[in-house]
Amino acid sequence: xxxxxxxxxxxxxxxxxxxxxxxxxxxxxxxxxxxxxxxxxxxxxxxxxxxxxxxxxxxxxxxxxxxxxxxxxxxxxxxxxxxxxxxxxxxxxxxxxxxxxxxxxxxxxxxxxxxxxxxxxxxxxxxxxxxxxxxxxxxxxxxxxxxxxxxxxxxxxxxxxxxxxxxxxxxxxxxxxxxxxxxxxxxxxxxxxxxxxxxxxxxxxxxxxxxxxxxxxxxxxxxxxxxxxxxxxxxxx
Amino acid sequence: xxxxxxxxxxxxxxxxxxxxxxxxxxxxxxxxxxxxxxxxxxxxxxxxxxxxxxxxxxxxxxxxxxxxxxxxxxxxxxxxxxxxxxxxxxxxxxxxxxxxxxxxxxxxxxxxxxxxxxxxxxxxxxxxxxxxxxxxxxxxxxxxxxxxxxxxxxxxxxxxxxxxxxxxxxxxxxxxxxxxxxxxxxxxxxxxxxxxxxxxxxxxxxxxxxxxxxxxxxxxxxxxxxxxxxxxxxxxxxxxxxxxxxxxxxxxxxxxxxxxxxxxxxxxxxxxxxxxxxxxxxxxxxxxxxxxxxxxxxxxxxxxxxxxxxxxxxxxxxxxxxxxxxxxxxxxxxxxxxxxxxxxxxxxxxxxxxxxxxxxxxxxxxx
Numbered sequence: 059x060x061x062x063x064x065x066x067x068x069x070x071x072x073x074x075x076x077x078x079x080x081x082x083x084x085x086x087x088x089x090x091x092x093x094x095x096x097x098x099x100x101x102x103x104x105x106x107x108x109x110x111x112x113x114x115x116x117x118x119x120x121x122x123x124x125x126x127x128x129x130x131x132x133x134x135x136x137x138x139x140x141x142x143x144x145x146x147x148x149x150x151x152x153x154x155x156x157x158x159x160x161x162x163x164x165x166x167x168x169x170x171x172x173x174x175x176x177x178x179x180x181x182x183x184x185x186x187x188x189x190x191x192x193x194x195x196x197x198x199x200x201x202x203x204x205x206x207x208x209x210x211x212x213x214x215x216x217x218x219x220x221x222x223x224x225x226x227x228x229x230x231x232x233x234x235x236x237x238x239x240x241x242x243x244x245x246x247x248x249x250x251x252x253x254x255x256x257x258x259x260x261x262x263x264x265x266x267x268x269x270x271x272x273x274x275x276x277x278x279x280x281x282x283x284x285x286x287x288x289x290x291x292x293x294x295x
Numbered sequence: 296x297x298x299x300x301x302x303x304x305x306x307x308x309x310x311x312x313x314x315x316x317x318x319x320x321x322x323x324x325x326x327x328x329x330x331x332x333x334x335x336x337x338x339x340x341x342x343x344x345x346x347x348x349x350x351x352x353x354x355x356x357x358x359x360x361x362x363x364x365x366x367x368x369x370x371x372x373x374x375x376x377x378x379x380x381x382x383x384x385x386x387x388x389x390x391x392x393x394x395x396x397x398x399x400x401x402x403x404x405x406x407x408x409x410x411x412x413x414x415x416x417x418x419x420x421x422x423x424x425x426x427x428x429x430x431x432x433x434x435x436x437x438x439x440x441x442x443x444x445x446x447x448x449x450x451x452x453x454x455x456x457x458x459x460x461x462x463x464x465x466x467x468x469x470x471x472x473x474x475x476x477x478x479x480x481x482x483x484x485x486x487x488x489x490x491x492x493x494x495x496x497x498x499x500x501x502x503x504x505x506x507x508x509x510x511x512x513x514x515x516x517x518x519x520x521x522x523x524x525x526x527x528x529x530x531x532x533x534x535x536x537x538x539x540x541x542x543x544x545x546x547x548x549x550x551x552x553x554x555x556x557x558x559x560x561x562x563x564x565x566x567x568x569x570x571x572x573x574x575x576x577x578x579x580x581x582x583x584x585x586x587x588x589x590x591x592x593x594x595x596x597x598x599x600x601x602x603x604x605x606x607x608x609x610x611x612x613x614x615x616x617x618x619x620x621x622x623x624x625x626x627x628x629x630x631x632x633x634x635x636x637x638x639x640x641x642x643x644x645x646x647x648x649x650x651x652x653x654x655x656x657x658x659x660x661x662x
Contacts, residue, residue: 097524104527115528167645170652186645193638212580216590217620223521224624228631235635240642249648251655 069279071263073145080258082132083194086125093122100228133198151202152182155192159185182275190241193233200229212259308527327371331356365478369395391436399603412436415550424553427509439495439549489526489535493517496536516591523591532575539570562590 072080096103096118104111140150163185165178183191204222211219245255250267257263268276330336337353361367371376373395375385392412399406417424420434427433462472487495497514499505506513517523517536525533541549542561553560561570567585571577577584 099520099527101527104529107528112529112531115525115530118528161462170648172655173651186642212577212584214581215583215586217586217623220592220620220624221627224627224631228627228635232631232635232638235639235641239646243642243646249650292578 067265068262069265069268069276070259070261072261074261075139075145076144076149077258077261079132079136079139082128084258086128087233087248089121089125089239090129091230091237093118093125094230095234098285126202126209129198130202131204153191155188159188179273180271180275181278182272184271186240186244190236194238197229197233200225201233204229210235327457328356328358332358365474365481369397370473396408411550414548418550418552419554419557426554429508432505432509434499438499441495474629489531489533490529492535492537493523493526515592517590536578538573538576542570542573544573589621592624609616 083210094113107114136146139146141147157182162178165174166185168174169177204226205212207222208219208226214222245251245258246253248255250270263272265276268279304537310605331354334355336355337351338351339349374389375386376390376393379386390412392407392409394405394407394409398404415421415436419425420435422430425433447568459476462476463469466472466475500511500514503513522533522535526535537543537549539562541547541552545561547561556561557563558565559643560566564586568580568582571580571585
């Protein structure tokens with residue numbers, strides 16, 4: 059990341075645009091998961107709703123569709139963002155999977171099992187973060203396509219709708235569980251950041267955490283800074 | 296004084312018995328309520344067969360309640376034919392096709408449910424129309440018309456008196472006007488909520504044993520469709536069983552329900568699309584919308600197909616399925632089951648390892 063701030067102990071982890079994208083994605087996905095899985099609800103849940111169940115059903119469908127549109131828009135926006143904007147391109151390039159990720163994964167597992175003394179040094183995004191990021195591409199593609207198909211059900215043979223429904227439910231279940239087990243645990247129950255990684259709110263990462271978890275990125279940033287300063291010094295001469 | 300009252304009560308009872316008993320013993324002359332007005336009147340019957348379950352049968356008739364029902368104008372013996380003497384031995388079971396003394400104003404003939412009973416007999420549920428071997432398994436009128444014995448709705452729907460004032464301009468009898476109006480209101484409005492329709496059909500069609508005996512697959516797949524889920528929430532807009540299998544709007548009736556293999560069935564391959572396109576449903580559906588797989592392929596069936604086992608032996612199968620399409624859905628479900636196990640299990644394992652590692656780190660730092 060090119061924009062470090064003056065405060066030496068803090069670096070920018072997420073820019074303003076990235077934070078807004080994340081918040082929108084977070085809220086709409088949560089709504090989608092809740093309203094979507096309501097369809098799988100058991101009888102007791104509906105009996106709790108009592109007479110309101112019919113209204114709840116209508117609102118469920120309405121919110122699911124609105125949130126679906128919002129998610130689609132934000133995904134398309136993100137695709138444009140990673141192509142058009144400078145910070146987006148840098149994000150995208152740093153997210154690209156590399157051979158190092160496989161090596162990192164292997165070395166990290168070995169470390170966690172106690173066969174290695176040191177964790178591998180990670181760059182800006184480590185292998186699990188990359189996996190989560192690219193899973194969103196795959197998952198969103200599946201749910202947006204199948205969701206649109208089910209929304210326009212009259213345009214397709216019934217068999218296609220069955221297939222779409224099976225994919226939609228499967229992908230949603232996968233995503234919901236992956237978010238709970240993978241994402242929420244890593245940003246809340248990570249001992250380095252417990253009780254919460256605040257980066258999604260203020261966008262900042264502390265120098266300590268950066269050294270600990272993203273050593274290579276830290277060094278990259280520091281080199282860049284030095285070069286910049288040298289450049290400034292050179293210009294000053 | 297007290298003793299005198301006791302004697303009086305005894306005398307009164309004795310006199311009453313003296314007069315009524317001979318009448319009871321005589322031929323039944325139409326005054327059924329003479330006996331049936333007593334709330335305790337009933338007996339415990341022992342059913343024949345393996346399940347010798349004792350059932351209580353109550354023969355009490357609340358006359359006031361009965362008169363306020365749709366059948367309230369009909370005399371007992373119009374339906375309970377053959378009740379000639381006491382005890383009522385050899386009286387046949389009530390036949391809904393019996394002519395009753397009510398005159399049908401549209402034909403001037405005595406009214407009867409005979410037409411519906413005939414239609415029903417020719418339907419897939421009727422003795423003439425069904426292809427199953429054991430006809431005793433077939434449902435009869437009362438299996439579906441299992442509503443409360445009394446429909447005490449007369450007087451309930453004429454909430455606004457103004458609705459019937461116009462009728463009363465010509466028709467003098469207020470009782471007639473109310474009954475007629477409410478009959479029409481009741482018959483033309485939706486009679487059962489979708490939830491109840493699904494429940495009713497499921498009593499037989501979700502019964503694995505019974506359906507296997509009939510050479511059919513038990514319908515379990517419907518509960519997984521969007522229609523069923525909406526119905527569970529009380530939505531009345533989506534289709535329940537009858538909206539597709541016997542849509543009134545398209546001229547079909549639950550009494551004339553047919554197998555989907557019949558040409559004129561609303562769910563036959565040719566007619567299906569017309570049924571899907573009913574007003575308020577998938578009106579603009581493309582022609583291919585209804586083609587191919589069943590509307591409710593059951594996960595049960597998918598499981599059977601995937602395991603290579605047939606739920607019903609091929610030769611007994613009444614309905615053949617496009618099994619490939621059913622299988623495809625099963626493969627997708629299997630794919631996601633594996634993927635979810637691997638991904639979520641992997642993530643969870645990774646997290647556990649991480650916790651293990653950081654505990655070790657803390658221990659080392661602590662030393």
